[in-house]
Amino acid sequence: MFRKILIANRGEIALRILCACRDLGLKTVAVYSEADRHSLHVRFADEAICIGPARSTRSYLDIPSVISAAEITNVDGIHPGYGFLSENADFAEVCETSGIKFIGPTPEVIRVMGHKQEARKVMHAAGVPILPGSTGTLASVEDAQELAASIGYPVMLKAAAGGGGRGMRVVRSDSELPSLFSQAQAEAMASFSCGDMYLEKLVDSPRHIEFQVLADHYGNVEILGERECSIQRRHQKLIEESPSPSVSPELRARITAALRSAIQSVGYTNAGTVEFLMDSQGRLYFIEVNARIQVEHGVTECVTGVDLVKAQIRIAAGHRLSDIVPSPVEIRGHAIECRVNAENPESFAPSPGRVTGLNLPGGIGVRVDTAAYTDGVIPPYYDSLVAKLIAYGQDRAEAIARMRRALGMFVVEGIYTTIPLHERILAHEDFASANFDTTWLARFLGQNGKT
Numbered sequence: 001m002f003r004k005i006l007i008a009n010r011g012e013i014a015l016r017i018l019c020a021c022r023d024l025g026l027k028t029v030a031v032y033s034e035a036d037r038h039s040l041h042v043r044f045a046d047e048a049i050c051i052g053p054a055r056s057t058r059s060y061l062d063i064p065s066v067i068s069a070a071e072i073t074n075v076d077g078i079h080p081g082y083g084f085l086s087e088n089a090d091f092a093e094v095c096e097t098s099g100i101k102f103i104g105p106t107p108e109v110i111r112v113m114g115h116k117q118e119a120r121k122v123m124h125a126a127g128v129p130i131l132p133g134s135t136g137t138l139a140s141v142e143d144a145q146e147l148a149a150s151i152g153y154p155v156m157l158k159a160a161a162g163g164g165g166r167g168m169r170v171v172r173s174d175s176e177l178p179s180l181f182s183q184a185q186a187e188a189m190a191s192f193s194c195g196d197m198y199l200e201k202l203v204d205s206p207r208h209i210e211f212q213v214l215a216d217h218y219g220n221v222e223i224l225g226e227r228e229c230s231i232q233r234r235h236q237k238l239i240e241e242s243p244s245p246s247v248s249p250e251l252r253a254r255i256t257a258a259l260r261s262a263i264q265s266v267g268y269t270n271a272g273t274v275e276f277l278m279d280s281q282g283r284l285y286f287i288e289v290n291a292r293i294q295v296e297h298g299v300t301e302c303v304t305g306v307d308l309v310k311a312q313i314r315i316a317a318g319h320r321l322s323d324i325v326p327s328p329v330e331i332r333g334h335a336i337e338c339r340v341n342a343e344n345p346e347s348f349a350p351s352p353g354r355v356t357g358l359n360l361p362g363g364i365g366v367r368v369d370t371a372a373y374t375d376g377v378i379p380p381y382y383d384s385l386v387a388k389l390i391a392y393g394q395d396r397a398e399a400i401a402r403m404r405r406a407l408g409m410f411v412v413e414g415i416y417t418t419i420p421l422h423e424r425i426l427a428h429e430d431f432a433s434a435n436f437d438t439t440w441l442a443r444f445l446g447q448n449g450k451t
Contacts, residue, residue: 001314001317002026002075002076002077002313004027004073004074004076005021005028005076005313006031006073006075007028007029007031007078007079007081008066008078008081008084009060009079009082009084010033010039010382011039011041011371011382012369012387012388013081013293013295014030014039014041014371015040015041015044015369015370016081016369017079017081017309018030018044020307020309020313021313023307023310024313024314026313027046027047028045028047029045029046029047029048029049029070029075030042030045030047031065031066031069032048032059033050033051033054033056033059033060034053034054034059035053035381038376038377039371039376041371047073051065051066051068051069054381055381060084061084063085063088063090063091066091067095070095076100076101077100077102077103077317078095078101078103079103079312080102083383086104086292086293087290087291087292089107089111090107092104092105092106092107093107101317102316103270103312103316104270104271104312104316105268105269105291106269108267109269109291113266114161114291115161116158116160116198117135117160117198119286119288119289120286122262122266123258123274123286124286125262126258126259126261126262126265127258127262128255128258128259128262129258129284130285131200131203131277131285131286132151132200133147133198133199133200134147134198134199134200137196138181138197138198138199141177141178141182144181144199145174148171148177153171153173153174154170154171155170155171155199156168156169156170156171156200156201156202157169157170157171157184157197157199158197158198158200159185159187159191159194159195159197160194160196160197160198161188161196162191162192164235165234165236166187166191167184167187167191167192167197168184169183181197184197203277203278203279203285205280205439206230206277206278206279206437206438207228207246208228208229208230208232208438209227209229209230209247209276209278209284210229210273210290210294211223211224211226211256211276212226212271212273212294212300213259213268213272213274214270214271214308214311215264215268215269215270215272215315216269216315216319216320216321216324217315218320219264220320220322221259221260221268221321222325222327223255223256223259223260223329224308224329225243225300225329226242226243226252226255227241227244228242228243228434230438231431231440237339238338238418238422238425238441239338239339239425240337241396242300242334243303243334245396246282246434247278248282255276255284259274269315270315270316271292271293271308271311272289273290274286274288274289275289275290293312295339295388297309298335298369298388299337299390300335302392303333303334304329304331304332305332306324311324333393333399334393334394334395334399335390335391335399336390336400337388337390338388338403338407338422338426339385339388339418340385340386340388340410340417340419341384341385341386342378342386342416343384343417343418345417345421350380350384351378351384351415351416351417352378352379352380353377353378354415355373355374355375355376355377355414356374356413357374357411357413358372358374358413359409359410360387360410361389361409362409363402363406364402365399366390366391366405366406367391368387368389368390368410370388372386372387372412386412386415386417389410391403391406396434400431400432403426404423404426407419407423407426408423424444424448425441425444430444
């Protein structure tokens with residue numbers, strides 16, 4: 001087992017990793033930017049080192065600074081959390097070269113999974129269903145037009161190295177493809193320093209489903225059920241739940257078997273998430289792999305009883321999966337997560353600032369993951385996530401009831417948050433009946449006079 005772990009992140013995920021380390025009896029090192037000097041992960045870690053100014057490119061994304069902090073404090077492991085350097089194969093490689101264990105997949109696997117076309121090939125070979133589309137990256141606009149004509153419009157252009165909705169464009173006709181191709185490619189270059197594009201058949205109004213994976217260094221793989229992530233705005237998730245109300249036991253079993261084969265074939269280790277789109281016929285199609293812990297991992301923890309962050313650390317330390325999780329993993333009850341963001345719930349404008357008052361909800365079946373505190377500052381430089389509110393119940397109806405109760409008792413003063421929006425969504429009959437897809441929120445906001 002490790003002696004000391006550096007947490008290469010900030011906010012609630014840094015605290016989440018710190019708690020897992022405490023549970024395992026491990027020392028922790030927090031790195032922080034000047035903007036996060038008074039953050040809770042800095043206060044509660046055993047050691048803390050400032051690695052640069054507020055801009056993430058000169059602090060949390062600065063590989064030499066993070067590695068220097070790790071070497072100065074003599075850590076033997078680095079946990080990257082999500083975002084920032086979590087899926088950076090070069091960072092994982094530098095950790096390896098420096099004799100520090102990267103708590104995540106190997107650099108080689110991160111590279112394969114990070115290139116969506118390569119990931120598609122791996123999944124297709126293992127029998128995981130994929131959408132009709134390009135078998136490699138597109139060489140030109142003309143190649144894209146030829147392929148789109150063969151599979152039929154509408155299609156989706158995607159950045160091969162993309163994520164978070166960047167480098168994506170919906171194309172509904174041949175005439176608009178050239179300009180949209182240029183836009184998507186330019187955005188991909190700006191976001192990922194890679195302009196490679198590929199094309200898939202568009203699934204109109206899909207549901208977004210993802211499966212949680214754990215794999216050890218001995219070829220053992222566990223699939224810990226799925227999460228429903230269809231309530232999202234501009235490809236950014238707002239509400240997640242597990243299990244998905246749209247996935248049958250038979251479909252779950254079939255996808256689990258195919259994923260186990262795919263994950264084993266690529267030599268995947270540690271935690272990961274495999275994302276799918278579901279069409280109106282209930283068919284799943286692979287879209288990408290996130291080679292890291294997800295923001296929404298907590299709902300899976302609630303329904304499986306597995307601490308995923310502790311599992312990551314123990315896998316990286318060489319433990320077998322059989323010593324970490326039960327096999328087969330059982331899904332019990334239902335969990336829902338609402339992402340509480342520092343945004344105006346009417347306009348979605350960012351709302352950074354000082355939290356002047358805070359009441360966190362509690363009671364049976366409620367969990368809050370947050371780094372916010374009274375008089376603490378939500379800085380304008382990073383993601384707007386303030387807290388993850390999770391409600392757990394014996395079934396979906398009880399989870400919804402507990403979430404509505406918790407939202408009503410969640411008070412954040414001094415800044416705007418998305419709590420009122422979540423309350424409106426949870427009160428809607430479509431949510432209660434699980435009658436939604438990835439386009440539902442846009443329609444809901446339109447009906448309520450919002451954009």
